[in-house]
Amino acid sequence: MLEVMSETPVAFMVATFVVLALFFVVDLFVIGRKPHVPSNAECMRHIAFFVVMALIFGGLMWLFAGPKPAIEFYSGWLTEYSLSIDNLFVFVIIMSNFAVPKNLQKYVLSVGIAVALVLRGLFILLGAAIVSRFTWVFFLFGAFLIVTAIKLVSGGEDEDEGYHENGLIRILRSMVRIRNEYDGKHLRTKHEGVWYWTPMLIVFLTIGTTDVMFAFDSIPAIFGLTKDPFIVFTSNVFALLGLQQLYFLLGALLDKLVYLPVGLSIVLGFIGIKLIIEALHGNTLPFLNQGRPIEAIPAIPTWLSLVVIVLAIGGSAIASLVAMKHQEVER
Template sequence: MPPLFEIGSFVVLIAVLIFDLVYVFKRPHIPSMKEAALWVSFYVALALGFFGLMWTLVGQGEALQFLAGWVTEYSLSVDNLFVFIIIMANFAVPRKYQQEVLMVGIIIALVLRGIFIMVGATVIENFTWVFYLFGAFLLFTAVQQMRSATSSNGHGEESGLIKKITGRLKLAPDFDGNKLRTTVNGKRMWTPMLAVLIALGLTDLMFAVDSIPAIFGITQSPFIVFTANIFALMGLRQLYFLLGGLMDRLVYLTHGIAVILGFIGVKLLFHALSHNELPFLNGGERIAVPEISTELSLLVIVGTIALAVVASLVSPKGRAVASAHREEVVRIKESSKLSQ
């Protein structure tokens, strides 16, 4: 990877993130659907533009690895939004401050994933057998994800863990704007905002554990891994407001992500076998296995996500969820009119 290209890419990406961070904290508000759609479109166009630059300046293979990694991380980040929605609802975060909370959550995610990427790259460089562990872990995660998707609890395990940890904090009964500390009856106390940030941090940590091995199954380039993660997290805040009730309707998205994790887990195991150095396995010799190309990986990932989204939108289950959501919106509007 040309050093100037890497440096220039990070400078531009950091500048965009700083602008987004300043914009959010200087102007806290509830973004309109139009505003959210424009920002999401901008970040998607930025990622595709970066893909085009890589294709032109670096090479077709690296560009396709970035595209496959970005799509994978983006789909996992969208799944992350389900838990974000649960957190916001459980703690009744005022909608006006949800942008700030989400932005802090994204910064936490970037820091955690950066640490995971550096550690993962170092381990992979020195211990090729770690691909066996990554592959087995992703297959296990895929099975757990599928079980969670087919159960009625969904992300209940994650939210239950978050409640146990944040439940030990002595918090003020109400938010005080976006402050972490407040005074109640002359006593200094933490606001519920602290519990929200802890919950987001724990969620980001759990998702980083899944996502980093997944993208290392597509590329071993730390630069591509990190840039794909940055582009995947960019626009996540606006996507939260854009999708709104549609998130509940994507009933098969988690199933699709489970399939993708399982596929990448198999790819990692194949890679480990083809580079085998374990003395107790085939005498330490490499084992001939099918090679899964980046092009095939990209096709499987994009095809699986598209199929999951379409199935969610046209299935009876998805339509039933959409109908229930519309009824809830009407009920809230009628209740609001009566209160006025």
């Protein structure tokens, strides 16, 4: 049975949860309480602050828990952050599809991120319980990530074709009265004496259910880098902090990050292989190696995972910027 107990001191974990809760309250409900379109300078300040906080947190992990948990955190945070950037493509499509006013988009993102935090927390708890009891699930996680990586690099994802409402949203439209016009941040509005739901309800549910699909990629990926639920959770939280500012800052550039899917496919494929190797080490298969775990294949060290992630994501970002500059010169 695989142990998933954290190596981090309990006092440090409690302090971390308090600080992260404070970060989210300030980021989503104090700074984000007034609907507005943030300036580029405001976005850059927030993003820089949360990136620095993540780097400092990793340093504190190194100090209090050791180098291995710290490297696992940095690897998980970079992976989750990269996947979050890729997911911004879908957020842009959703906002456009439902014609969310610019001044309300920050508020919508705030609520959507809060929903994402709750959903990912539940997925992490479920995932930790599963991997601690059934290590063979790594075969499934690994295979899923490899298939996802192939789809990303081969263009199998249909995100660029536009957002399509899922069954839950279509059922909701058939059951309740929904107006086509927004009424500020209100979920309900009165028109000619009749109460209607505003499109804001549909937008919230769309972002929430979409994030569930995102979790199917991100949660297996993070468990391929660490089995520590505390590191899994903090990696996700730091990846979500500042995401709304990143949305506005990169909104006009997302379609120019042409090589980001390639970088993500390398990361997901690498983690998928890492998971399968770990599964081979921890499981007995009657049709393979005479029913004994395979120990001859060397395990992939945590530091190598961090190097691959940095090179893949950094390389894809640099290649995208070079391609963008080349296109500008040709014009």
